Amino acid sequence: MIQIVIIDDSPFIIKAIKKTLEPHGFNIIGHALNGKDGLEVIWQKKPDIVILDVTMPIMDGLETAKFIFEHKIPVKVIMLSAMGDDELIETAKNYGVKEFLNKPLKTDDLINVIKSLA
Amino acid sequence: MKSEKFEYMCKCMIDSFLKIAKEMADLKFNLNNNLDPVFNIKKTAIIVGIVGANPGRIQLETNETMSQTIAEKMNGETLNNPLEVYFSLAEFANIFSGNGLTVINNQFPGSQLRLTPPSIFVGESLELTTPNIEHAKSVLFDGEDLLRIDIGFKGE
Numbered sequence: 001m002i003q004i005v006i007i008d009d010s011p012f013i014i015k016a017i018k019k020t021l022e023p024h025g026f027n028i029i030g031h032a033l034n035g036k037d038g039l040e041v042i043w044q045k046k047p048d049i050v051i052l053d054v055t056m057p058i059m060d061g062l063e064t065a066k067f068i069f070e071h072k073i074p075v076k077v078i079m080l081s082a083m084g085d086d087e088l089i090e091t092a093k094n095y096g097v098k099e100f101l102n103k104p105l106k107t108d109d110l111i112n113v114i115k116s117l118a
Numbered sequence: 119m120k121s122e123k124f125e126y127m128c129k130c131m132i133d134s135f136l137k138i139a140k141e142m143a144d145l146k147f148n149l150n151n152n153l154d155p156v157f158n159i160k161k162t163a164i165i166v167g168i169v170g171a172n173p174g175r176i177q178l179e180t181n182e183t184m185s186q187t188i189a190e191k192m193n194g195e196t197l198n199n200p201l202e203v204y205f206s207l208a209e210f211a212n213i214f215s216g217n218g219l220t221v222i223n224n225q226f227p228g229s230q231l232r233l234t235p236p237s238i239f240v241g242e243s244l245e246l247t248t249p250n251i252e253h254a255k256s257v258l259f260d261g262e263d264l265l266r267i268d269i270g271f272k273g274e
């Protein structure tokens with residue numbers, strides 16, 4: 001079963017993703033409200049996939065993604081953000097992010113991307 | 119900043135708000151600036167900061183009924199915990215502001231406008247003012263109930 005960690009400062013989003021993914025058999029094994037705590041959760045739980053927000057306090061999603069790729073942490077990253085302009089996506093891609101989705105969350109898109117990574 | 123650019127930025131934000139309200143909460147609002155702008159009632163205010171070439175902030179204000187309606191429609195269930203209502207509204211403001219900024223950033227490459235995490239304020243007779251905002255616009259909407267969006271940007 002695919003193990004997923006969510007890093008997003010919005011409890012609404014965490015709940016919505018769980019509600020969306022769990023009926024499809026995906027296992028949400030942890031979450032965090034900022035990138036710094038999120039890296040800790042990834043370290044402890046070793047998920048297959050992390051769903052990563054951009055705008056967060058303490059450590060944002062871009063910094064978190066940069067850290068994950070620079071340190072070759074073995075987790076696949078799906079970025080999920082309210083923002084999605086060309087320059088932001090370019091920056092994320094330069095850090096190593098391959099999957100970038102926009103909020104509001106679209107269930108089918110998220111499930112398809114997860115399946116493509118699995 | 120030229121006033122045409124500010125007007126364009128406001129339009130992006132308002133369009134985004136209307137689109138996201140429909141998409142996330144199935145709510146339709148109408149611009150109505152004839153409404154009484156003073157809410158001497160308990161209200162929720164969400165402030166999302168903007169950094170980059172034109173720093174500013176978006177402020178979403180709703181009365182209690184409106185807060186509850188938006189949040190419950192976003193969640194698709196009744197919410198009894200006020201924290202869940204506030205967190206939902208905060209993300210609602212984050213999403214429509216982010217979608218609006220995306221359009222602005224693509225129109226003005228190099229602007230690099232980015233959001234800061236939302237702050238939540240709840241209270242009666244809440245008056246919020248932001249200093250150093252040179253361009254500001256307050257927009258009122260009606261629909262299910264009362265809602266105001268205050269858009270402010272500063273700088274060249």
Ligand SMILES: [Mg+2]
Pocket residue numbers: 008009010053054055056212235
């Ligand atoms: Mg966020």
